[in-house]
Amino acid sequence: MTVIKPLLIAMSLVSVGAWANPAPVTEIGRSSRPASSATSPAAGSMEQRLAALERVVEARAEGQVRMQQQLQILLDEVSELRGVTETHSYQLDEIVQRQRDIYQEIERRVSAVQGAGQSANTTAAPTPVTNSPAVMVSGNISETDAYDKAVNMVLKDRRYDAAIPEFESFLRTYPNSVYAPNAHYWLGQLLFNNSELARAKTQFERVVNNFADSNKVADSLLKLGQIAERENDKATALTHYQKLTSAHGSSTAARLAKERLEALK
Template sequence: MKIKLAAISMAAVLSTAAWAQAPVVSVGSSGSVNDRLAELERAFNARSQAQIDQQRQLNALQQEVSELRGLLEEQSYRLEQVVERQRSLLAAQQDAAAQQQAPAASAGRGTAEQDAAASGGGKASAPAGGDEQAAYDNAVNLVLQDKDYDAAIPAFARFITQYPQSTYVPNAHYWLGQLLYAQQRFDQAKAQFTRVVEAYQTSNKRADSILKLGVIAKEQGDNNLARQYFEQVLSEYGSSSAARLAQEYLGGL
């Protein structure tokens, strides 16, 4: 009996040892799990690469949009300058036509009295002297004919200093502000436009000067102040071309 029990015990031990030594792969499931893990890893890597590619495309599109926006702003600025020059030329042509239609008795007064009627505050003024007229015409011609803007700036500044009582002074301040603005000397340009707005209430350049103050405020990032100037143009000069431009600027704020 003891021998039989010992044999049974030995068989049990051998069976247990054989079970413990059996390889795990014999179940047949480990290989498929590894394959699935590898497949999941490949899918994850592919998705990550796709996200990276999409992000690169998005960055490229954002860069293109930024460049297009900058180009649009530049074109808008240039168009504004063209419109401004056309308005100035039209005003000069209207002045010339008015002079030709004036009675012969008033022909000798030249263009000074006509400019005064448009911008001089409603007071009768003496015609400009020869030197005064020549100085103003020279400064204007530097802008309209010679396109020598660097030389026009000191020319207008000298005119204002030499002829402070001239009926052309409001226009000279306005021209000087325009030239300084074109050179992005915004603070100096603002001083010239402010002078027109505050000192020459009936000047035909006042509406445009208020508009330019709004444009400068916008350029300097003060949209609240810009809005105040544009709304002032609409309130005081609602039917003017300056008001139409002010409305467009308000729409862009």
């Protein structure tokens, strides 16, 4: 009896512990993983594809933006080069005209010296007739000296700004001088170089309108066309260039005008 009693007590304690902590029960056919894990491979694959497509679209969009930026840069550079080319063309035209003016002025002075020598020597043989254009020389020494002074400021001293009032003074003093068309042209050229287009235009127009027989008419028409171009007046520029090529087709100015006509078409 003494042995059986402790055994019964122990068995009762085990039974109570079993009821207090029941063993876990696993349902048949139910997976221990979450339900969403069964579809995760397909869902993950779709998300990866969408992400890859987004990356491709973003890369293409960035590439197009870069291409547009590069294209705009190239267009800006072409526009800048075109402007530089036109500027150089204007400068070259001015250099050619200035050289032509210098040659004509030298011819005038040489002719004046030759004429003075021939009038002093009454026994000299007559000068043969040539095809070169006649050079007008004034018999007024003061008039000639005043004109030469203004011209020398340009050709010798290169005092371009000081030459402007000198030519203006000459034209006020000798408005009907044989040098008047040349003086108007020189004054217009100096003002043109200073970008005083309105004042330069006035001088060139006076040559064209008041001295139709002057050899400066062609050069003045060319300058009027260039001024119109700088003022973005294409129609007026074409008018001056066409008038120049039709009335003075054999002149150097007409050749330059033809080039401008082709450029403006």
